[in-house]
Amino acid sequence: MDVKQKVKLVIERLKTLYPDAKIALKFENPLQLLISTILSAQCTDERVNEVTAKLFQKYRTAEDFAKASLEELAEDIKSIGFYQQKAKYIKEACRILVEKYKGEVPKTMESLLELPGVARKTANIVLANTYGIVEGIPVDTHVRRLSQRIGLVKANQPEKIEKELMEIVPKEKWFIFPHLLQAHGRKVCLARKPKCEECVIKDLCDAYTSTN
DNA sequence: CTCCCGATAT
């Protein structure tokens, strides 16, 4: 089957299964989403939400994070992995926000990529989910795993996967596509033990059809 | 490529 036709069917079926698929990180403004997304690296969104519930009470502006003590900030996010690195990223990123952008989160890919701890995945998420600016497709662990299993892409590096996906997913679906794959990745197409028998797209999946 | 790294599922 043509890969674009496969993408169309995957989106149709997953949309029926997850009609309310959207970002799982909780946030009230662009700054909160930026921080949450930096924190979410190699960590479940659920735990990020637990930590940020308290964190965003304590730190309300970019300036609050920028002038925070690094040790204290690290301690406040300790239950998340990579907490020392992430504390540095957040403090430094917020210092730049205050210095260059009046404490606000910039609206361009180029500006976001200058922030430490921010690459295309994080920038795509922030732009799309706060400003409605869809420049690409965020490739996280779920988008990567499912795209590879289904057989939508051949590449192994996130940036190359994003490029391949941008060529086969219609642009008007760039926003919903990663949300659908993430929802399916968390509930059915699990990393360790995928529940293939209950999967609504198993007939379209290379990983399934090649072994069954 | 390695390193960062705690919490949870298997």
Next chain:
DNA sequence: ATATCAGGAG
């Protein structure tokens, strides 16, 4: 015990 979790930097 080990793999995995909405990755990114050096």
